[in-house]
Amino acid sequence: xxxxxxxxxxxGYFKKKxxxxxxxxxxxxxxxxxxxxxxxxxxxxxxxxxGLVKPTKGSLSFNNNKISFKxxxxxxxxxxxxxxxxxxxxxxILKFYNNxxxxxxxxxxxQILENMKLSLDEKIETFSTGMKMRLKVTLCLARNVxxxxxxxxLNGIDIISKDLIKNTIISMTTKDNTILISSHALNxxxxxxxxxxxxxxxxxxxxxNLEELRDTENKSLESVYWEVYNV
Amino acid sequence: MFNLIQFxxxxxxxxxxxxxxxxxxxxxxxxYSIYTSNSSITNNPFIGLxxxxxxxxxxxxxxxxxxxxxxxxxxxxxxxxxxxxxxxxGFKIISSKFLATLILGLCLFxxxxxxxxxxxxxxxxxxxxxxxxxxxxxxxxxRRIFLGIVTLGSFFALVFLSIVIxxxxxxxxxxxxxxxxxxxxxxxxxxxxIFWDNLNEISSIGTTISTISIILITTVMxxxxxxxxxxxxDF
Numbered sequence: 043x044x045x046x047x048x049x050x051x052x053x054g055y056f057k058k059k060x061x062x063x064x065x066x067x068x069x070x071x072x073x074x075x076x077x078x079x080x081x082x083x084x085x086x087x088x089x090x091x092x093g094l095v096k097p098t099k100g101s102l103s104f105n106n107n108k109i110s111f112k113x114x115x116x117x118x119x120x121x122x123x124x125x126x127x128x129x130x131x132x133x134x135i136l137k138f139y140n141n142x143x144x145x146x147x148x149x150x151x152x153q154i155l156e157n158m159k160l161s162l163d164e165k166i167e168t169f170s171t172g173m174k175m176r177l178k179v180t181l182c183l184a185r186n187v188x189x190x191x192x193x194x195x196l197n198g199i200d201i202i203s204k205d206l207i208k209n210t211i212i213s214m215t216t217k218d219n220t221i222l223i224s225s226h227a228l229n230x231x232x233x234x235x236x237x238x239x240x241x242x243x244x245x246x247x248x249x250x251n252l253e254e255l256r257d258t259e260n261k262s263l264e265s266v267y268w269e270v271y272n273v
Numbered sequence: 274m275f276n277l278i279q280f281x282x283x284x285x286x287x288x289x290x291x292x293x294x295x296x297x298x299x300x301x302x303x304x305y306s307i308y309t310s311n312s313s314i315t316n317n318p319f320i321g322l323x324x325x326x327x328x329x330x331x332x333x334x335x336x337x338x339x340x341x342x343x344x345x346x347x348x349x350x351x352x353x354x355x356x357x358x359x360x361x362x363g364f365k366i367i368s369s370k371f372l373a374t375l376i377l378g379l380c381l382f383x384x385x386x387x388x389x390x391x392x393x394x395x396x397x398x399x400x401x402x403x404x405x406x407x408x409x410x411x412x413x414x415x416r417r418i419f420l421g422i423v424t425l426g427s428f429f430a431l432v433f434l435s436i437v438i439x440x441x442x443x444x445x446x447x448x449x450x451x452x453x454x455x456x457x458x459x460x461x462x463x464x465x466x467i468f469w470d471n472l473n474e475i476s477s478i479g480t481t482i483s484t485i486s487i488i489l490i491t492t493v494m495x496x497x498x499x500x501x502x503x504x505x506x507d508f
């Protein structure tokens with residue numbers, strides 16, 4: 043069953059197009075991968091789905107509702123940039139999420155943070171890149187929504203945290219959830235992903251089902267990447 | 274809404290801790306000066322008060338600057354986009370920032386006013402009592418103070434709207450602060466053209482009606498800012 047439908051989405055910044063006539067329908071219960079070189083439009087696409095970036099042309103709807111601030115109630119997004127005010131503590135941020143997202147579970151967040159060995163009383167300004175990333179992932183995972191998006195969730199994270207994040211994402215996968223992950227770590231993500239979208243210069247250039255790929259062609263995701271981008 | 278206001282206040286606690294500490298130290302210094310100086314309080318009752326007023330004035334300027342720069346950073350820095358990622362409308366977010374600014378400004382004003390009054394009352398209780406009597410019997414003072422707060426509020430709404438317009442349509446240009454000032458200047462001219470003549474007429478009728486009119490204009494400015502955030506601004 044389709045939940046997110048995108049039609050002819052274009053986002054332009056003056057002469058440059060970050061997204062160019064992108065169309066796709068996302069289905070429930072599938073883990074999607076968003077692959078592409080830097081500047082191919084992955085982050086812009088995710089931000090547009092979340093309503094942070096406004097489209098120049100085209101339409102996006104989630105469960106038949108036009109994308110707006112209201113649809114954020116059903117979509118969780120982990121951006122790749124730092125979004126936290128440095129002078130706040132992790133606890134301040136958790137409370138903020140708990141107050142502003144009805145589906146946020148404080149207990150679940152505490153549990154994940156404990157596993158990730160993050161201190162609640164420490165200020166964000168003292169956090170390393172990996173610690174900030176773990177906090178962002180936690181905030182996303184502690185929500186109970188239909189559509190999850192992770193923009194480069196494995197960036198700057200140690201091996202133990204990577205495994206933890208991957209396992210948590212796998213455990214979240216149900217027939218009612220859709221998960222969209224953008225990543226450059228192809229080998230690490232290959233086991234999680236089911237459907238992979240290849241982007242280039244803002245356009246969808248290939249859409250493959252990983253299971254079919256393994257069965258028919260016996261190729262790895264990385265080898266397909268090399269093929270797709272002709273490098 | 275209350276949660277958002279609370280969050281905005283928590284965000285700015287550092288400035289108020291600094292200001293509170295300075296005020297406290299000043300008061301301690303004043304009490305210490307009165308009781309240790311050779312010239313007794315009867316000879317020099319206003320000892321240290323000039324410094325008090327100077328510091329209060331500087332604190333108002335610091336508050337104004339911090340409120341505007343805080344909003345500018347909220348709109349333009351990626352590490353401030355957390356609030357804009359919530360499922361709250363732009364109008365709600367902008368209004369919460371606006372109300373938090375007004376509440377903090379009011380707290381600062383009340384605190385400095387009470388501290389000044391306490392010092393003044395200590396020097397001259399009779400004059401202090403006269404002032405309280407005036408406040409109780411002449412409502413125009415309170416009305417004018419309220420009109421002053423509302424006018425300051427409309428100034429903040431105008432600055433916020435200018436920053437939102439700059440972020441929405443002119444974000445790729447350099448010298449953003451200068452652009453914000455130019456946008457603000459143009460907006461104030463437009464608002465003056467639309468409202469000023471009416472406001473002049475209204476203000477001659479009474480303080481209450483002019484206060485209500487300014488509140489309405491402020492709401493319109495906040496609503497436009499909110500609409501731009503929801504429909505046009507990229508984060």
